[in-house]
Amino acid sequence: MKLAILALEGCMHSAIAGVADILSLANHVMQQSGAKTRFAWEVLSLDGKPVRAGGGQMVAVDGAVGKRGRFDAILVPGNLVDHVTAERLQPQYARAGAWLRQQHASGRLIGAFCSGVFLLAGSGLLDHRRATITWWLQGELRQRHPTIDLAADAVITVADRIVCAAGPMSWVDLLLRLIEMVDGKAIAKLCADYVVIDTAQRTQSIFMPVGYLLSQDPLLTRADLLVRRTGKSPNDGQAPRRCARPQRAHAEPEVPGAHARAAAGLHHAPPRRARAHAAGDDGAADQDHRTHGRLRGREQLSQGVSQADLDVAAGLSRKTDGTDGVSCKTKASSSRELRAVTPSHAGVRPSLRQKPRTACG
Numbered sequence: 001m002k003l004a005i006l007a008l009e010g011c012m013h014s015a016i017a018g019v020a021d022i023l024s025l026a027n028h029v030m031q032q033s034g035a036k037t038r039f040a041w042e043v044l045s046l047d048g049k050p051v052r053a054g055g056g057q058m059v060a061v062d063g064a065v066g067k068r069g070r071f072d073a074i075l076v077p078g079n080l081v082d083h084v085t086a087e088r089l090q091p092q093y094a095r096a097g098a099w100l101r102q103q104h105a106s107g108r109l110i111g112a113f114c115s116g117v118f119l120l121a122g123s124g125l126l127d128h129r130r131a132t133i134t135w136w137l138q139g140e141l142r143q144r145h146p147t148i149d150l151a152a153d154a155v156i157t158v159a160d161r162i163v164c165a166a167g168p169m170s171w172v173d174l175l176l177r178l179i180e181m182v183d184g185k186a187i188a189k190l191c192a193d194y195v196v197i198d199t200a201q202r203t204q205s206i207f208m209p210v211g212y213l214l215s216q217d218p219l220l221t222r223a224d225l226l227v228r229r230t231g232k233s234p235n236d237g238q239a240p241r242r243c244a245r246p247q248r249a250h251a252e253p254e255v256p257g258a259h260a261r262a263a264a265g266l267h268h269a270p271p272r273r274a275r276a277h278a279a280g281d282d283g284a285a286d287q288d289h290r291t292h293g294r295l296r297g298r299e300q301l302s303q304g305v306s307q308a309d310l311d312v313a314a315g316l317s318r319k320t321d322g323t324d325g326v327s328c329k330t331k332a333s334s335s336r337e338l339r340a341v342t343p344s345h346a347g348v349r350p351s352l353r354q355k356p357r358t359a360c361g
Contacts, residue, residue: 054080
């Protein structure tokens with residue numbers, strides 16, 4: 001793969017140096033194994049002159065954008081400038097955007113991360129295409145470019161040979177995806193393994209503060225996170241996953257037939273009355289049953305909902321603990337609320353036939 005890195009005034013220097021380090025290491029590994037090196041890269045500026053990075057360092061370049069040869073892919077770093085500086089640099093961004101449109105039309109892969117996504121958006125390359133950006137810039141991107149199909153939860157997106165990555169350090173994900181698209185998954189995995197990069201799929205939602213999540217439209221945010229997380233319908237024709245039964249803190253009372261069920265691969269809990277009879281304490285067994293129900297509900301909720309949903313579920317669970325003197329009427333009301341916020345596609349099917357208890361125990 002031959003890669004061009006577009007260096008503009010205010011760019012993030014870490015990405016330029018980091019890309020060179022990863023590709024250099026990959027070439028070294030290939031040489032040591034007797035294989036041919038596969039990677040070449042150049043740092044380009046609009047006029048062929050060095051540029052000052054956002055951190056103040058001068059970035060040396062290999063030439064100007066219009067005077068170099070062909071590339072397989074072009075990487076656009078994010079920038080570290082304030083809004084006043086960004087306004088001053090608008091002519092620079094317009095020139096860079098025009099060159100990127102031309103390169104994309106010629107078949108090149110174009111990739112950008114963090115605030116570099118704004119450069120692609122301003123050039124029109126992201127109109128009516130799926131894209132992502134770091135969570136704390138999503139509001140501005142939506143406001144300035146409403147035609148973009150913004151994947152709020154995605155760390156990386158690919159659409160029509162345009163790759164977007166989310167955060168300031170997401171240039172690593174971006175580089176590996178470009179390598180995969182040009183040279184294949186095996187080469188991309190080789191690079192990731194030798195620089196010890198975690199390539200497990202993840203989402204931005206784990207980094208979003210709860211306050212930010214709560215400030216969004218809860219229904220739209222929940223649907224967006226659930227659907228975009230997999231890129232397909234939540235169940236995709238498969239049966240909902242079942243949560244493993246939580247382990248007891250004390251020994252399970254022996255119940256007739258338990259060994260037979262275990263040998264057959266059936267791990268369903270014994271009937272509630274049988275468990276209470278074996279324990280010899282109806283009240284303790286009933287309380288234990290409710291505790292396990294709450295634990296299973298929390299695990300099931302955590303499989304497919306946002307942090308906001310988990311906060312609601314945790315609050316409702318505290319209301320129904322039964323140790324704070326709350327009336328049974330309040331317990332029943334909270335139980336109905338918990339079932340109302342539990343999505344059926346997360347593997348939890350609220351029971352419509354069961355009536356809430358109106359008596360203690």
